[in-house]
Amino acid sequence: xxxxxxxxxxxxxxxxxxxxxxxxxxxxxxxxxxxxxxxxxxxxxxxxxxxxxxxxxxxxxxxxxxxxxxxxxxxxxxxxxxxxxxxxxxxxxxxxxxxxxxxxxxxxxxxxxxxxxxxxxxxxxxxxxxxxxxxxxxxxxxxxxxxxxxxxxxxxxxxxxxxxxxxxxxxxxxxxxxxxxxxxxxxxxxxxxxxxxxxxxxxxxxxxxxxxxxxxxxxxxxxxxxxxxxxxxxxxxxxxxxxxxxxxxxxxxxxxxxxxxxxxxxxxxxxxxxxxxxxxxxxxxxxxxxxxxxxxxxxxxxxxxxxxxxxxxxxxxxxxxxxxxxxxxxxxxxxx
Numbered sequence: 001x002x003x004x005x006x007x008x009x010x011x012x013x014x015x016x017x018x019x020x021x022x023x024x025x026x027x028x029x030x031x032x033x034x035x036x037x038x039x040x041x042x043x044x045x046x047x048x049x050x051x052x053x054x055x056x057x058x059x060x061x062x063x064x065x066x067x068x069x070x071x072x073x074x075x076x077x078x079x080x081x082x083x084x085x086x087x088x089x090x091x092x093x094x095x096x097x098x099x100x101x102x103x104x105x106x107x108x109x110x111x112x113x114x115x116x117x118x119x120x121x122x123x124x125x126x127x128x129x130x131x132x133x134x135x136x137x138x139x140x141x142x143x144x145x146x147x148x149x150x151x152x153x154x155x156x157x158x159x160x161x162x163x164x165x166x167x168x169x170x171x172x173x174x175x176x177x178x179x180x181x182x183x184x185x186x187x188x189x190x191x192x193x194x195x196x197x198x199x200x201x202x203x204x205x206x207x208x209x210x211x212x213x214x215x216x217x218x219x220x221x222x223x224x225x226x227x228x229x230x231x232x233x234x235x236x237x238x239x240x241x242x243x244x245x246x247x248x249x250x251x252x253x254x255x256x257x258x259x260x261x262x263x264x265x266x267x268x269x270x271x272x273x274x275x276x277x278x279x280x281x282x283x284x285x286x287x288x289x290x291x292x293x294x295x296x297x298x299x300x301x302x303x304x305x306x307x308x309x310x311x312x313x314x315x316x317x318x319x320x321x322x323x324x325x326x327x328x329x330x331x332x333x334x335x336x
Contacts (some may be wrong), residue, residue: 199252
């Protein structure tokens with residue numbers, strides 16, 4: 001959810017420039033993206049925190065990422081899984097290999113070390129730049145960027161720099177909203193946002209590199225940030241980038257649990273039954289008595305409903321948040 005500079009957030013609803021009130025279903029959202037000019041009250045932050053919804057402050061059209069705010073009750077399951085994989089050299093290499101395999105499906109990566117795969121990547125990326133230059137008839141002298149001196153680069157490099165920054169902003173917002181850490185990477189290291197850079201490489205070819213070469217001749221030697229922003233935004237929408245990021249993270253980390261707001265209970269034989277906590281924001285209903293008997297806690301803002309007397313008897317193990325309730329054979333019980 002983004003906000004332009006004509007919106008204000010007061011308590012729960014949005015109030016636009018015409019004083020129209022738009023109610024937001026905070027309890028069903030993972031994250032709110034607050035754009036330039038947005039104001040938010042202390043009470044609004046309180047309501048958002050109670051609903052376990054995080055906040056991100058972003059640039060115009062969410063193309064830049066500035067900061068994020070997480071609630072004290074935010075679930076850390078995804079971050080713990082990410083840290084566990086990163087701290088294990090063998091598992092970390094497996095994640096890196098899956099990332100490279102997604103980008104270069106025809107490459108034989110079996111038995112390759114991270115250093116060897118990075119060398120293969122460098123060669124292929126240089127070849128990609130040369131190929132795009134030939135396709136669009138653009139001269140290419142190599143990637144060049146000097147921090148603080150954006151205007152010194154040629155048009156292609158300027159578009160690459162700005163589109164890369166926009167891509168990093170979108171991915172940073174997505175990573176924060178799903179409970180992962182942008183600081184724990186598997187390929188990049190020694191940089192501020194290694195996990196963001198790892199993921200960005202999955203999408204750069206189409207969203208940044210191809211875009212830069214396709215726009216170079218159109219700009220006729222004059223960089224136009226509005227044209228770049230519009231073209232980049234259009235490609236993001238067409239590729240469903242936000243939808244891809246969540247699925248790709250699950251695939252790369254080989255996660256069995258969905259980081260999305262609405263939890264689901266599928267593939268009961270694959271390990272869901274042994275999970276003690278399901279990281280969903282909104283109440284879910286257990287479909288299996290066996291599963292209900294083993295699940296010990298539900299950290300969502302709007303409590304679920306237990307379906308067995310046994311579960312109702314263990315009321316202390318369920319989150320005493322708003323709307324929490326227990327269905328017994330006699331009458332519902334409310335934990336508020």
